[in-house]
Amino acid sequence: MKRYTEFDTNELKNEFSRLKAEYDAVRAKGLKLDMSRGKPSPAQLDVGTPLLSELIFPEDCRAEDGTDVRNYGILAGLPECRRLFGELTSMPAENVVIYGESSLTLMYDTFARCMLFGADGSGKEPWAGQKIKFICPAPGYDRHFAICEDMGVEMVKVDMTPEGPDVDAVLRLIKDPSVKGMWCVPKYSNPDGYTCSDETVRRLASMKPAARDFRIFWDNAYIVHDLYGEGDRLLNIFDLTRGTENEDMVFEFVSTAKITFPGAGVAAFVSSDANVAAMLSHLKAQSISHDKINQLRHVRYLKNAAHIKEIMKKHAQILRPKFDLLKSKFREALAETSAGWTEPNGGYFISMYVRGGTAKRVYGLCRDAGLTLTNVGASYPYSRDEKDSNLRIAPSYPSVEQLSAAADVLTLCIRLAETEALLSERA
């Protein structure tokens, strides 16, 4: 098929006029559609709802060792809950600390502890007061960047690739001792859906940062969130750092936000013995114990890693048709454009790369036609997508019908913006 870039000016003008008329007609409909938020749909929430009837009576509220989960105590989390997350992450239960309701809070707090007490928790080298930098693979998760901004930490961008963050760029940056760490969503990255290759994990695990207190914030948000078949495989980075001088370099974060309930799940910190001990040494001033009622509910409902896989298949059954729909709509409607998009095996997002210089325009066109997209540029540090090309597409929340209508609006706007841009270049 002939591409817009190959159209002669007359053909482009005709196509633009046709698309413009179509757009005006769509706009007149006064649609109200939303593809902006990576949150589960009501049908997915129903999957988890049996969890809510797990602890009802006093006699339900006993942990396996007899602990009454309704009372204070057990700072690091119920042993059975630590074991469950250990099984999920292929780590010993002792290397797991169960946190509160959200891994975002856990990541923020972990960062804040580094600011106040240093990465090793000793209080000797707090990051606060130092001019420090953090490596931010981009596009990436906007809330990681928001944490850096809140802490006043300078963000240094490296590109995301289908193999994970650009390790060559990372290796160059870590020669600077003021570069104290990096963010990484190692599996089904937000928004590309890329998973770190074995090679990427190996190179990250064995790198030699100038900063001895360098930390990788390994946000394994989509650890079991496969959509197709067995999904992507991710090496356990701790298998590669254990016993090396990088033993304490990685903080891993997981949560049940998209297994059970967003913002009302259970988050877990996974790391080396020393990092767990350092965290608990401060956590004991911050908490007597996190919500063990919720922990035990989760253990009773989730049972074990195999059962979690079964639960995730139910989520995949709801999500897969949405991803399939978008992919087929994109293939069909965008063949003439320069747009490209990712087709991940899991996670919550598709990354759409429109013709450079048109992402903001697509966003505006969509907005004016009643379709809310994630703020353009949000996936980049300081919201700066230099190419003005990336759009984060979140298929999970709308129904298939809404998503179909939204995809029609989106693809129309992408085509309109590209023809418009090409015409303006030639003018």
Place this chain on the structure above:
Amino acid sequence: MKRYTEFDTNELKNEFSRLKAEYDAVRAKGLKLDMSRGKPSPAQLDVGTPLLSELIFPEDCRAEDGTDVRNYGILAGLPECRRLFGELTSMPAENVVIYGESSLTLMYDTFARCMLFGADGSGKEPWAGQKIKFICPAPGYDRHFAICEDMGVEMVKVDMTPEGPDVDAVLRLIKDPSVKGMWCVPKYSNPDGYTCSDETVRRLASMKPAARDFRIFWDNAYIVHDLYGEGDRLLNIFDLTRGTENEDMVFEFVSTAKITFPGAGVAAFVSSDANVAAMLSHLKAQSISHDKINQLRHVRYLKNAAHIKEIMKKHAQILRPKFDLLKSKFREALAETSAGWTEPNGGYFISMYVRGGTAKRVYGLCRDAGLTLTNVGASYPYSRDEKDSNLRIAPSYPSVEQLSAAADVLTLCIRLAETEALLSERA
């Protein structure tokens, strides 16, 4: 009745020998008793357990505005939950932020935000890196002191009095601009059970600290935790600071830890418009929303302030006999000693003041006889009770039978330690 201090040496020797024999007999029993922890008893937990069946089905999970509480969103908490805590604290809902499961975490995080971003959240004057001091009324809550220690903040002691913290001492200390704040449990203080008098609240509300960013951490942990009649009355400090230059001086903290479940309740931050806005400006990087399922469960179960009063009467019915028992045991068994104790109208503790220089000894004697007390000195900054006199007595958790046995051991040890000390003075 003749006091030990009035005994002649021979009488004292006889009494000591008699008590020592009694103690040895008790010790031989191998008891296992605990009066150390201020946690509710199983019967109290049962009071709150109907809450657990409030949200079971998907259709239960809608907030009053239709929000599905199982999903992300609403950073400051459900409006109905903010309103409920507003009613409880006599404040507008807009001045309430609903936090996670525990007010300890909320207080720690609030302190950490002051360290990282300054008391006004602007980032202009972070407390971290400055040599700052905090006023700590003592005896007080050990976990307040633990937060200061964790943050590396110097603690300056002021005495607790039956009217609240010694305000004259506070007024002297706040002339130092490095004194950035103070802790205060204004009602039923831990461990004395004292409530700030109107005069104390008025003087605190109108003081003029040299540090413009001075903050009172007003830990209203026992706001509705009355044991006798209507309980103590506490002025709403915000009624006194509103519209004055101290408008932003107070952070109030409340929680349902001892209304519903310790460590699995709902905590709330209550403060001025500016302080709420400052908190939310950082909270948005730390959280998408706290556990709204738990918030809605609490609202459904607690209903309103009047209903919370009814619930607290059930707690009082369980707790009051325990306080009554201790008071009568103390009056009966300690009449010959120099010991004094508080008789609060609410809260969770009784403060026991034994003869100066004997508290550690009493603690050790109790421990060796199988009775665990709160670590001696824990209620003082740096665990330093200079008089070695205070013991925090926590009657809530043991059964009445266990408590009776524990009180017998405790009073025996107090008598033994005092006679021993008097004999040693006279030797």
